[in-house]
Amino acid sequence: MIQISLPTPWVAVGPVHVYVIKEDPVTLIDTGVNTPESREALVDGLKQHGLGVKDIRRVLLTHAHVDHMGQAAWVRDQSGAEVWLHPDEVGKAEAPDWWLEGRDLALTQAGVPLPVMQGMEEHWQRTKRLAIPLNGGWLPIAPGQRFAFADRVLEAVHLPGHALGHTGFLDPASGLLVGGDHLLQGVTPNPIMEPLPPGHPAGAPHAPGRALTLGLFLAALESVAGMPVTQVLPGHGTIIPEHGKVAENYRFRHERRLGRMWDRLRASATVYAVTREIYPHVEEFNIFLAISEVLAHLDLLADRGKAEIEPSPNGWVYRSRD
């Protein structure tokens, strides 16, 4: 498995790692953002291993965030490669109406003021340029799908939480797991708000139009613990030899945060009010990440029966319960 690091425009995120399997069919896992610097780094990285973009036969995407999906359409168009993505990533990949409306509804229920939503919208428009639209030119990964090579097989492992259709790719023979943003050394991935189409089973019981992201993430951590994984090859940062420790750390931090937020909700508040207390200075896209983080925790408290919700015109008000 060859690792190639591609630059992103974000200092805090740093480069994104993509992975190449130089076996028939030559496969690229994730693709980097769509910028000239990232494209050059991908072409150079492939060249160092005797490959050109035209040699790629298959692209597997861990999820549809722009740093992972950004150049997939370009690689596909250059090479004729198949592009595979979990169907639950369709919202981010294609931005259908239900997804945009669901996002606005969740932000309204979180009590986010209109000017703040407008600021986020401008940022989303800028971020969109970092990915070339796939326009439906991709194939949906099926549960447990196996991708065969001449001498190995990769199993798709659904790891929702950071993204609803987030997928890892496990080589059961070597125990290598290409983990995308599910497990990162020294960083806790944000459980980002995910609107759902009507009838989707991942909905929060009190808000079926959005996923119970933190609940999904904690369950996915459990599922990796039971897999024969020796190393996680992450989307950012260093390779993770002891994934159990990282997962344990994530669980500890999230449970501690749940406890703190439960404490905070003795005086009732909206998601936005709690976000502004914890993160008073964040703006634009970071405020969306911060709101997502708080929403994920408050929704999980409600799901566990530890918080009650009262809808109000200025956003849902959460209050802790014993």
Ligand SMILES: [Zn+2]
């Ligand atoms: Zn991501």
Ligand SMILES: [Zn+2]
């Ligand atoms: Zn990422």
